Amino acid sequence: MKSYKSMSKEELETLKSELEKEYNDFKAQGLKLDMSRGKPSEEQLDLSMEMMDILSSHDDLRCSTGVDCRNYGVLDGIPEAKELLGAMCEVDADKIIIYGNSSLNVMYDTVARAMTHGVLGSTPWGKLDKVKFLCPVPGYDRHFAITEFFGIEMINIPMTMEGPDMDLVEKYVSEDPAVKGIWCVPKYSNPQGISYSDETVRRFARLKPAAKDFRLFWDNAYSVHHLYDDDQDVVLEILEECEKAGNPDMVYKFTSTSKISFPGSGIAAIATSKNNLEEIKKQLFIQTIGHDKLNQLRHVRFFKDIDGIHAHMRKHAAILRPKFEAVIDILEAELGGLEIGSWIKPKGGYFISFDSMDGCAKAIVAKAKEAGVVMTGAGATYPYGKDPHDSNIRIAPSFPTLDELKLAAKLFTVCVKLVSVEKLLEQA
Ligand code: PMP
Numbered sequence: 001m002k003s004y005k006s007m008s009k010e011e012l013e014t015l016k017s018e019l020e021k022e023y024n025d026f027k028a029q030g031l032k033l034d035m036s037r038g039k040p041s042e043e044q045l046d047l048s049m050e051m052m053d054i055l056s057s058h059d060d061l062r063c064s065t066g067v068d069c070r071n072y073g074v075l076d077g078i079p080e081a082k083e084l085l086g087a088m089c090e091v092d093a094d095k096i097i098i099y100g101n102s103s104l105n106v107m108y109d110t111v112a113r114a115m116t117h118g119v120l121g122s123t124p125w126g127k128l129d130k131v132k133f134l135c136p137v138p139g140y141d142r143h144f145a146i147t148e149f150f151g152i153e154m155i156n157i158p159m160t161m162e163g164p165d166m167d168l169v170e171k172y173v174s175e176d177p178a179v180k181g182i183w184c185v186p187k188y189s190n191p192q193g194i195s196y197s198d199e200t201v202r203r204f205a206r207l208k209p210a211a212k213d214f215r216l217f218w219d220n221a222y223s224v225h226h227l228y229d230d231d232q233d234v235v236l237e238i239l240e241e242c243e244k245a246g247n248p249d250m251v252y253k254f255t256s257t258s259k260i261s262f263p264g265s266g267i268a269a270i271a272t273s274k275n276n277l278e279e280i281k282k283q284l285f286i287q288t289i290g291h292d293k294l295n296q297l298r299h300v301r302f303f304k305d306i307d308g309i310h311a312h313m314r315k316h317a318a319i320l321r322p323k324f325e326a327v328i329d330i331l332e333a334e335l336g337g338l339e340i341g342s343w344i345k346p347k348g349g350y351f352i353s354f355d356s357m358d359g360c361a362k363a364i365v366a367k368a369k370e371a372g373v374v375m376t377g378a379g380a381t382y383p384y385g386k387d388p389h390d391s392n393i394r395i396a397p398s399f400p401t402l403d404e405l406k407l408a409a410k411l412f413t414v415c416v417k418l419v420s421v422e423k424l425l426e427q428a
Helices: 011-026 040-044 047-051 080-090 102-115 140-150 166-175 198-205 236-242 274-287 293-303 306-335 361-370 402-427
Strands: 033-035 096-097 131-139 153-160 179-184 213-219 251-257 269-270 341-343 353-357 373-375 392-393
Touching: 011 198, 011 402, 033 402, 040 153, 040 306, 040 353, 047 293, 080 096, 080 269, 096 274, 102 213, 102 251, 102 274, 131 140, 131 166, 131 341, 140 153, 140 179, 153 166, 153 236, 166 179, 166 198, 166 306, 179 341, 198 236, 274 392, 293 306, 306 353, 306 402, 341 361, 353 402, 361 373, 361 392, 361 402, 373 402
Parallel strands: 033 373, 131 153, 131 179, 179 213, 213 251
Antiparallel strands: 096 269, 251 269, 341 353, 353 392
């Protein structure tokens, strides 16, 4: 297909009126689709329905140490849940605390504790004049929302195909003691689906922070969320790498079963060093008498072990793969060669990241909305909602049916073309 950038003004004008017609035809269909968040579809949620009946009134509801899961007790999680999520996180069960239903909540608590009480004896961050976090971009809006909420200054770090730009990370972390953390999604990142290379993970582990209370906020949200059986990313285990590099306390690793069982009703965990775990447990002891052990038991009895989780994730993949492939195919077919956008074909995770020409993303998302397809707001993938290029758009293919998704993806490409033509005409 001919690149839009090589077209004359007249060609662009003609194209514009054709695209306007195509767009108006879509509008007339009265679509109503919400693709704004990475939610599993109903069909995916149905995969875990057996969990609803797995604990019955006739069952023994005690965990392996004999504690009755119906009652108070066990602050840091039942042993079998620690085993299961430990295996998912690739750490030993004794390096884990099982929390409640949301890993984001654990991340919030972790930042909040550092703000009020510091980290292993450091000055509470809230008492410092300035606290900064590095934010690989594009990234996850909810991470940025937490740091913004606490008044932490966020610094954009561009992503590469191997992970965050490590030259910049090393520079900021080693030179500025106000830099206290970095948000990382090491595997199938949100939104690009990029997995960190071994070199990136090793450079993270070997950082020499100016602040001794600097921490990696390592959000392992998509550790087992592969789309393919025969082409899966493997990321080096960060706790072990940090230990080897002499930085054993530098990382908090988060995980949850949100996109494995039920989002909002799964179980979450943190994995970290013994020193950090002890500090966290002191606070946890004040915060709660214990999390929902029946839900922990439900998850363990349903999945049994890590093989059970992998088998379950293959069922998710069978539903998700055709959706991801449909979007990629439509992007290739409609936009390939036009030089008005680029995208990454992910091997796992929940999103496809699209980059339009500079200055077009907001207008594209607005156009899609006007025709009935709600996407994640443009800018959401950047701290403060400000994409300096106004170009990144997060596509979430999981929730709609395959037919709806194809329609939405086609409409999206029409919006991309139309907005790009308008931009090029402006510049002509
Ligand atoms: N981290 C990332 C990177 C995510 O994409 C999501 C879900 N969109 C979460 C965390 C939320 O996890 P939870 O439901 O465990 O709070």
